[in-house]
Amino acid sequence: MRILxxxxxxxxxxxxxxxxxxxxxxxxxxxxxxxxVATTAMPERHFSTYNGVEVVQFDIHGNCTLGxxxxxxxxxxxxxLLLSKNFDVITGFAAxxxxxxxxxxxxxxxxxxxxxxPTGFSGLQWRAYKKYYRSMPTWLSEFSANVAITRSYRxxxxxHDHEIKNAFYIPNGASVKEFEEPADTDIRKALNIPKNxxxxxxxxxxxxxKGHAEMIKAFxxxxxxxxxxxxxxxEPPNGCASRCRRATQKHGLLTFxxxxxxxxIQFVTLRREETVAAFQAADIFLFLSxxxxxxxxxxxxxxxRTPFICTDVGNTKEIxxxxxxxxxxxxxxxxxxxxSYANIASAIDAIEQLGNNTVLREKxxxxxxxxxxxxxxxxxxxVKYENLYTQLLQxxxxxx
Numbered sequence: 001m002r003i004l005x006x007x008x009x010x011x012x013x014x015x016x017x018x019x020x021x022x023x024x025x026x027x028x029x030x031x032x033x034x035x036x037v038a039t040t041a042m043p044e045r046h047f048s049t050y051n052g053v054e055v056v057q058f059d060i061h062g063n064c065t066l067g068x069x070x071x072x073x074x075x076x077x078x079x080x081l082l083l084s085k086n087f088d089v090i091t092g093f094a095a096x097x098x099x100x101x102x103x104x105x106x107x108x109x110x111x112x113x114x115x116x117x118p119t120g121f122s123g124l125q126w127r128a129y130k131k132y133y134r135s136m137p138t139w140l141s142e143f144s145a146n147v148a149i150t151r152s153y154r155x156x157x158x159x160h161d162h163e164i165k166n167a168f169y170i171p172n173g174a175s176v177k178e179f180e181e182p183a184d185t186d187i188r189k190a191l192n193i194p195k196n197x198x199x200x201x202x203x204x205x206x207x208x209x210k211g212h213a214e215m216i217k218a219f220x221x222x223x224x225x226x227x228x229x230x231x232x233x234x235e236p237p238n239g240c241a242s243r244c245r246r247a248t249q250k251h252g253l254l255t256f257x258x259x260x261x262x263x264x265i266q267f268v269t270l271r272r273e274e275t276v277a278a279f280q281a282a283d284i285f286l287f288l289s290x291x292x293x294x295x296x297x298x299x300x301x302x303x304x305r306t307p308f309i310c311t312d313v314g315n316t317k318e319i320x321x322x323x324x325x326x327x328x329x330x331x332x333x334x335x336x337x338x339x340s341y342a343n344i345a346s347a348i349d350a351i352e353q354l355g356n357n358t359v360l361r362e363k364x365x366x367x368x369x370x371x372x373x374x375x376x377x378x379x380x381x382x383v384k385y386e387n388l389y390t391q392l393l394q395x396x397x398x399x400x
Contacts, residue, residue: 001033001034001088001089001389001390001393002033002034002036002086002087002088002089003025003028003033003034003035003036003087003088003089003090003091003389004035004036004037004038004081004082004086004087004089004090004091004112005021005024005025005035005036005037005038005091005093006037006038006039006082006090006091006092006093006099006100006103007021007037007038007039007092007093007094007099008039008040008093008094008097008098008099009039009040010022010037010039010040010055011045011050011055012042012044012045013040013042014234014272016295016296016297017093017094017119019296020093020119020149020172020296021037021093022037022053023173023175023378023381023382024378024381024382024385025037025053026051026052026053027378027379027382028382028385028386029051029052029053030052031382031386033386034054035052035053035054036053036054036055036056036087037053037054037055037056038056038057038058038078038081038099039055039056039057039058039099040057040058040059040060040061040098040099041057041058041059041060042057045057056081058070058071058074058075058077058078059071059074060074060075060078060098060099060102061098062097062098063096063097063098063101064098064101064102064104064132065096065101065123065128065129065131065132066128068098068102075098075102078099078102079102079106082102082103082106082110083106083109083110083111085111085112087112088112088113088389088393089112089113089114089115089389089392089393090103090110090112090113090114090115091114091115091116091117091385092114092115092116092117093117093119094117094118094119094120095118095119095120095121095122095123095136095155096121096122096123096129096132100116104135104139107139107142107143108142113144113145113389113392113393113395113396114142114143114144114145115143115144115145115146115147115388115389115392116139116140116143116145116146116147117146117147117149118146118148118155119149119155119293119294120153120154120155120292120293120294120314121133121136121154121155121158122291122293122338124154124155124158124338125336125337125338126337133158136158136162137162137164140159140162140164140166140167141164141166143166144166144392144395144396145166145167145168145388145392146159146164146166146167146168147167147168147169147170147385147388148167148168148169148170149169149170149171149172149293149294149315150169150171150293150294150314150315150318151169151315151318152315152317152318153293153294153314153315154338155293156169168388170381170384170385170388171294171375171376171381172294172295172296172299172376172381173296173299173372173375173376173377173378173380173381174296174299174300174302174303174372174376174377174378175303175377175378176303176377176378176379178276178303179276179279179280179300179303179304180303182280183273183276183277183280183281184273184277185273185274185277186277186281187274187277187278187281188281190274191230191266191268193228193230193264193266194226194228196225196226197226197227197228197264198224198225198226198227198228198283198284198355199227199228199230199281199282199283199284200219200227200228200229200230200282200283200284200285200286200351200355201229201230201232201278201279201281201282201284201285201286201301201306202215202229202230202231202232202233202285202286202287203232203233203275203278203279203285203287203297203300204231204232204233204287204289204297205233205234205235205236205239206233206234206235206236206239206240206241206244207236207239207240208239208240209289209290209291209339210233210240210287210288210289210290211287211288211289211290211311211341211342212231212240212243212244213240213243213244213247214288214341214342214344214347215229215231215286215288215342215347216229216244216247216248216265217247217344218288218342218344218347218348218351219263219265219286219351220248220263221344221348222348222351222352222355223352224262224263224351224352224355224356225262225355225356226262226263227262227263227264227355228263228264228265228266229263229264229265229266229286230265230266230268230278230282231244231265231266231267231268232268232269232270232275232278233267233269234269235267235269241267244267245267248265276300276304279300279301279303279304279306280304280305280306282301282304282306283306283355283361284306284307284308284309284351284354284355284361285297285298285301285306285307285308285309285327286308286309286351287308287309287310287311288309288310288311288330288342288347289310289311289313289340290311290313290339290340290341291313291314291338291339291340292313292314292316293314293315294314294315294319295310295313295314295316295319298310298316298319298326298327299319299372299376301327301368302319302322302326302368302369302371302372302376303369303372303373303376304369305365305366305368305369306365306368307326307327307328307354307360307361307364307365307368308320308326308327308328308368309327309328309330309347309350309351309354310327310328310329310330311329311330311332311340311341311342312329312330312331312332312334312340313332313340316329317329322367322368322371322375323367323368323370323371324367325363325364325367326364326367326368326371327364327368328350328353328354328364330342330343330346330347330349330350331343331345331346
């Protein structure tokens, strides 16, 4: 099959959405399909093909609600690519961004089978997107198929409420190749984390919506044996990194270097292989994020046999209830805009419960790994997309 995946960000940019699309694209390419990714241009991207996937980039930013930025010629060029007869299947990943929004007004003119993976409808409750979501049921019906990556989050519920018939469920996952092989890096030694410390890990950039403030507050108040909280993530401009550091320094929790105190917090940016090593070395994954759809980091913690503590955000309740339980969901306040905020007392209880119970950690970690291996490897997920694409293509050909 000739497949086009349209997504706002792609390698070398790192994000949850980039991870999903890159994994699926490369696996489909390895299975003999011709896969192209259309994405935003980046000066750091010095390749047109990566691991068997062709990458076509466009100088486009923004969306149809807040306005487009970049080249008008690039927008025309992108829509011409969609309307060409070069593809059997075209899939757009994530609402509210240009690579899908420019697809919407020309859906009925596209000759390929079209697939939409909304990934959460993050702006569904935002006033600015009211008109956008009034039109969404029509658009959903015009796609050949719509894929929800959760069974219960707002996009899946929206499709159910609007009786969208062409809806399918395909979850997120984590990589067998990365997580089934032992790490080359001893992350504790590399970062001077004492061997006797319980290692809490968080992976999430300092965007201001990953729950860092609540996490730091809960961690410093928890009664624990000696422990380190390792916060892994990039530090974008105008993010929360400086506030996070002030919060730790205010309470005497040292960063960057080995501490003589019973609790330590480190902020680091790691290479991918080092991040995987951190997952494998961690005792507990701590993720009090404010907004998610189906966070890949939870599947990665499951793959690493690391139990997690998380807010009720996106479909984390679904993930935590896999098998006989893979993690702990803390009490969470969800505001009118759909943002999730951890109840600090509940987060402290969960941190203390898991931090002081080795048997429970091993039980949840083992169950998480089993559930991941059965249902959430990228290889099995890529096959689900392949089967869907084949079905749509056969249906399209039989209607000609």
